[in-house]
């Protein structure tokens with residue numbers, strides 16, 4: 281039985297500003313959700329990021345407050361089972377992710393299982409992750425070399441912030457300094473290019489055999505026919521990320537034109553539905569990568585557990601904790617390009633002993 285529900289707003293500065301073709305941010309604001317039942321506490325993070333496809337902070341706050349005020353006195357398993365038929369969180373995926381994370385953290389603690397095993401019995405205990413280096417224009421060859429030396433096999437860069445020709449020139453310089461066997465580049469254009477610009481740069485990337493691992497969201501209007509045409513030009517996968525939700529209801533996964541999907545549980549609105557979608561995609565021969573939304577440790581832990589539950593071969597975009605200059609608690613961190621998970625029950629998120637256990641708002 282749920283005894284107490286808490287909401288704690290937070291505002292965390294980044295070490296350096298995050299930038300992309302869809303804009304950026306220098307802080308992450310959100311709410312830590314806590315749910316206490318039978319002496320256990322479950323946590324979730326609500327960190328809306330409209331540019332990535334979530335609701336706005338205002339919409340989140342209304343939905344979260346309305347849902348959480350009704351939770352006290354209820355049964356955890358029942359709340360989880362009824363989450364889908366409850367309309368309150370239907371159009372607020374970041375809020376739904378926070379609520380489902382907190383309830384699932386509790387349920388997996390009660391089941392004496394790490395969250396990943398509670399989600400999927402054949403979950404992995406370690407996962408490959410990519411480094412996130414920032415924008416291509418800012419990254420230096422020695423940054424890349426340093427990440428390679430730390431054991432990262434995939435380094436992600438934001439492209440599309442300068443002309444395609446300038447991007448290509450910068451990629452060629454980087455490619456000269458890396459051993460393509462050791463490290464490959466995951467590019468994310470966040471919808472920066474026209475179809476013609478994308479055709480041109482893909483042709484160049486293929487011509488110079490640059491060590492590209494994949495490219496997310498190449499075009500402004502990501503219509504499946506155009507994506508399929510672009511995908512046919514390159515051997516590496518193109519991926520849909522923030523525009524995926526607009527096609528999910530109307531398109532079969534095999535008709536999206538891309539070989540890969542980037543799934544963010546805070547954008548898709550929860551753990552179970554993201555896992556189901558990921559498994560459907562994999563069964564259809566489409567690759568899946570999970571990523572965070574640069575949320576706090578309370579949001580990053582369940583995303584990492586979810587990525588481990590999927591147990592796929594690719595590097596996931598969850599090595600984002602280092603972007604934050606402050607956090608709500610210890611975050612999962614990469615070592616040699618991998619995150620190793622312990623057998624600790626629940627999501628793994630804990631508030632440090634030094635921080636107040638009493639949330640700002642309780643219901």
Ligand SMILES: O=C(O)CCC(=O)c1ccccc1C(=O)O
Pocket residue numbers: 329332410411412436468470496521542571572573574596597598599600
């Ligand atoms: O994939 C990663 O390594 C980090 C996640 C990431 O890049 C991201 C984080 C917040 C919002 C959008 C994106 C993105 O992939 O476009």
Ligand SMILES: [Mg+2]
Pocket residue numbers: 468470496497521522542
């Ligand atoms: Mg992306």
